[in-house]
Amino acid sequence: MQVNMHEAKSQLSKLGKKVWEGETVVIAKAGKPYLDLVPHRENITPRKPGRLTGQIMIAEDFDKMSLDVIAGFEGEL
Template identity: 70%
Template sequence: MEVTMQVNMHEAKSQLSALAEKVWRGERVVIAKAGKPYLDLLPHRENRIQRKPGRFKGRIHMADDFDHTPEDIIEAFEGND
């Protein structure tokens, strides 16, 4: 279970080492500015998987009528029912 901790900017500056240890142990640390979430403190991961464009080519299929939206649906979204 991921624990979330929110600290203000001043506290984060004075306790950065301790907060970093918490993040490495799996806790989530959010740094707040003026009481509102501002930054997420995350651990650096050296070997992140690089995304490869086109890796799902040929594996995703769209219905032939994908681009056709029935008029009643359009009217419902536009509030013209």
Template identity: 55%
Template sequence: MKISNIHEAKSQLSKLIESALAGEEIVIAKAGKPLVKLIPYQENKQPRTPGGWEGQVIISEDFDAELPTNLLNLFAGEEE
């Protein structure tokens, strides 16, 4: 495992990426404290299958009804 500080990671990013692609574990740290791990990107091997929640979610009839004015005012940051 290679630990690199943020400054080194900024200046040597290409080399760190190559090392990660070669299988080395790269950890980027700040003040000696590990923050993130640099790993190769992997595509999802199986596409997402939509529709797994049928029959498990119920949407209320008034789901898209207009909100009361006092609630809309609160969202806008206004007092009641």
């Protein structure tokens, strides 16, 4: 189902119910698809910290900066 933005504003409750019942609702702007209306789903997979360990490398000198670069950022050059 595709509805225009104005219709979506005035029919939001009805559209929300249709989405929860499984219908696909696309909101159009100027006749072109703009947004998909989807039901909220709780994140059932808890975040797992550290899952990218070993895949991201940071250079040893990452937080070191020369004084002339610092001066440039501070407008002293």
